[in-house]
Amino acid sequence: MMTTKKKQKDTTPEAAESAGLSRKQYENELALLHVELTKLQQWVVNTGAKVCIVFEGRDGAGKGGTIKAITERVSPRVFRVVALPAPTDREKSQMYIQRYLPHLPAAGEVVIFDRSWYNRAGVERVMGFCTQAQVDAFLKAVPYVERVMIDSGIRLFKYWLEVSEAEQTRRLQSRIRDERKTWKLTRMDLDSYSRWYDYSRARDDMFKASDSEISPWYVARSDDKKRVRLNIISHLLEHIPYTVEPMQQIKLPKRQKAKGYEQPEHPLRFVPEQF
DSSP, rough: OOOOOOOOOSHHHHHHHOOOOOHHHHHHHHHHHHHHHHHHHHHHHHOOOOOEEHHHHHHHTTHHHHHHHHHHTOTTTTEEEOOOOSOHHHTTTTTGGGGGGGEEEEETTEEEEOOOOOGTHHHHHHHHHSSHHHHHHHHHHHHHHHHHHTTTEEEEEEEEEEEHHHHHHHHHHHHHOOOOOOTGHHHHHHHHHHHHHHHHHHHHHHHHHOOOOSSOOEEEEEEEHHHHHHHHHHHHHTTTTOOOOOOOOOOOOOOOOOOTOOOSSSSSOOOOOOO
8 A cells, every 4th residue: 555755844944934924823822822921920939930941042043032032921020031241250260150050040930041051062162262171071060960950949941943054144134234133243143153063063062962851952943933932932831830820800999089189280291292
């Protein structure tokens, strides 16, 4: 009996663009996921759960936009975003992982790292900010450090956003042309752009050393920004066993009576209505 060969999905940037979600579809799906994220937030607070989410990827892979999609409808007191600057001289003299430890989640928190301790395996290695011996020591130690984190009760999620060469070029060129985005383009981005395969080798070594059953890496194709945001939020929600608390019916109370209150004579300085 003949069997038909399953047609492989076209994952080229051109196919992703042509199959892109409409703005309305995207916003509808994102709104549903935002509702679930608020339920997750309440569960985290009620149970004292500790969630740590790491985002890594090449420049222009869409980490910032994905993090914004996760956090735009939840409380910044529960969902904290950590994006550390370059280390100070004092921090350079510390144990490498030390400056990241104070930012790990306490009970009732979700901490999102926009780049993380994996800088050592990526940008620091590629740009020559550390020695190969330091990279090797980090890759040897990081599985044990993450095991301690997980054993302490932290739910750790590591996402690598994978962008194609063509799409990365398009996004970085867009930053050059658009004055609203030029702040995103640094000298480091330009230097990194020319070292595509150095980053590929660094990524491969990082995955080999730090991908495990208890602390896996999840790779998300990010040529389509809308889809990668929806996919990552859906994946995160599916992998946290949160429960939904019954919603209490909310009713606005009556306003108090004026009891003689009058607007003061001091003039108020209103913002001019120009639009």
